[in-house]
Amino acid sequence: MGDTLATLVEEVQYELNQVVSPAAGQNFREHIKNRIRREYRRLYNDFNWPELRSWSDKSTSAGQRYYNYPTGVELKTVQDVYVLWGDRYHRIERGIEPHHYNAYNSDQGARLDPTLRWAPYGPTQVEIWPIPASASSLRFVAKRAFAQMVDEDDRCGLDTDLVVLFSAAALTKNDGEKVELLARAQAHYSALKQRLTRGNVKINFARGPEEKYDHFGSPMPYVAIAESSLSGTAAFAVFFPDMPGASEFIRVEVPQAFVAGVDHSSASAETAATAETVFQITADDEAIGTVTFSAGGTEGLFAFTETTIPEAAALKIIAPATPDATLADISITLGGTR
Numbered sequence: 001m002g003d004t005l006a007t008l009v010e011e012v013q014y015e016l017n018q019v020v021s022p023a024a025g026q027n028f029r030e031h032i033k034n035r036i037r038r039e040y041r042r043l044y045n046d047f048n049w050p051e052l053r054s055w056s057d058k059s060t061s062a063g064q065r066y067y068n069y070p071t072g073v074e075l076k077t078v079q080d081v082y083v084l085w086g087d088r089y090h091r092i093e094r095g096i097e098p099h100h101y102n103a104y105n106s107d108q109g110a111r112l113d114p115t116l117r118w119a120p121y122g123p124t125q126v127e128i129w130p131i132p133a134s135a136s137s138l139r140f141v142a143k144r145a146f147a148q149m150v151d152e153d154d155r156c157g158l159d160t161d162l163v164v165l166f167s168a169a170a171l172t173k174n175d176g177e178k179v180e181l182l183a184r185a186q187a188h189y190s191a192l193k194q195r196l197t198r199g200n201v202k203i204n205f206a207r208g209p210e211e212k213y214d215h216f217g218s219p220m221p222y223v224a225i226a227e228s229s230l231s232g233t234a235a236f237a238v239f240f241p242d243m244p245g246a247s248e249f250i251r252v253e254v255p256q257a258f259v260a261g262v263d264h265s266s267a268s269a270e271t272a273a274t275a276e277t278v279f280q281i282t283a284d285d286e287a288i289g290t291v292t293f294s295a296g297g298t299e300g301l302f303a304f305t306e307t308t309i310p311e312a313a314a315l316k317i318i319a320p321a322t323p324d325a326t327l328a329d330i331s332i333t334l335g336g337t338r
Helices: 005-015 028-046 099-104 160-171 175-197
Strands: 051-062 066-068 079-086 089-092 117-121 124-131 138-142 202-206 223-229 233-240 249-253 258-262 266-271 277-283 286-291 302-303 312-319 328-337
Touching: 005 028, 005 160, 028 160, 051 066, 117 266, 233 249, 266 286, 266 302, 277 328, 312 328
Parallel strands: 089 117
Antiparallel strands: 051 138, 066 124, 079 089, 079 138, 117 124, 202 249, 223 233, 233 328, 249 312, 258 328, 266 328, 277 286, 277 312, 286 302
16 A cells, blocks of 8 residues: 555645645644545546456356356446356356347246356346356456545555646646646656556457357366567467467457567477468458468468558457368567567
8 A cells, every 4th residue: 555645745845935834724634634535546547557457256046148247346336247167267258138038048047058248137137148047256346445545644545646737737726836846747647657557458259250149158268468668669469278269369469569470489389280270460450471381291381461560459369260180389579679
């Protein structure tokens, strides 16, 4: 946890060049506290702070459609929901529409494993679809509930300087000082967000062009790892354990633009291919290259038609429509420079 409310008040007083004393200007001191509390709440709601991210599990029962949120979790704080299927957690989509009930009608008690979607049901409950046929567990990934600083010994859950600078900027009556404080606050905020999000990627799993419910017959047959380094290079690594299915892909959303290169990329397989096998590489569904495993080979050869990968692009590594009879346990790393 961060500094206490009393410490934040003193820091704001320093920024405003005021006398720092609990007894000095008690009325204005209360005004400072109220401004700190307002800025603290605003900043909490403004960004998904990684340090406030937590998860809570909720057991599900066969035949039960509605569940209370886990203790400490509210709808407005939920970021993702996962279902435990087999021994792996899989993200489920938010939203249940009439066409989903056309496939498995919950009103008629239709059941299926695993759960594929969730939706809010009133202010305190969640509905899951399809209704589970057997017991399992949901994992709610959420931002920790906001805890306001009421007493002076209550601690701030965010960066002290960030709250102090924005609070001081809002309190000062000097226009020049306000501009200077806001500039410092915004610069510090931007640096914090860049440091906290740099290198983060979102990994999506699917077995076809869309993540549809009929693609969940068993635990997902692959895993993915993605990373983005801070040294001027980027590397996105995916791994297909065993033999990938027809047209299976792993999609990674890249956080920053980079230039892909053969020198920074590699591909290998534990079991050699029987025939030549080609994996497609796309960015935002546009073909940019291939990885080819030759017959009898365990090393993949990269070829690019486009090397510039834009910021926030959806990068896909796609297995062939006709799987090779033996190629298995495949590691593909697409790398480049910034």
